[in-house]
Amino acid sequence: MQRRRLRARNATRGTILASECRVADSFLSRGLGLIPRSSLRDGEGLLITRTSTITMFFMRFAIDAVFLTKDGHVTRIAPRLRPWSPVAGARGAASVLELPPGTAARTATQVGDDITLEA
Template identity: 45%
Template sequence: MGQTLTIKTIPYSIKIADSFFTRFKGLMFRKDPLMTEGLWIIPCNSIHMCFMHFAIDAVFLNKEGRIVKIIEGIKPWQFVKPIKNAYSVIELPIGTIRWLGLKLGEVIKL
């Protein structure tokens, strides 16, 4: 019997950071915390929270959009080491992972 494929959507406006500058800048220096939006950084397999003013949730995806790592409540000045098999990351408002019940292996559709 095969594994059930669960597809989740994120009910926020998601901006894409896919150029050198937008990936480098990310959410640095932003004063207001994320509320109903997120940032999808492509490609990306690790993040840092330098010059951040608020905590976030992070969902790392492989090339197929499958969740390979979830990290809740990353605080300013913390670092996330490279995640094996991660191709991109979605940075979301703190509490989103729990609110949406996101789990490893689920596919995110944006």
């Protein structure tokens, strides 16, 4: 997992989804995702690259999952996913942004919005 932190911004709505977003871009970091964590603080996020699906198996807390195309367009939002719940993938997604539960609703993020990642 890259140690650099990005800011995930909804360019369509002008809102910040995560001020500290880590990037999971290796085989191991993408496979583990947030499983080792016990929570996400407000403002934190994890961008899992090169995937259109995630799993909630072995997770210990709920998340919002925002599925993104390679260009950052939102193709699907899965709000308040509970640990051990099944998750359907999203056609056309190239990455998934995992956020604290309620973030998508709080920022009014919707399918079709553009998400940018800023250093």
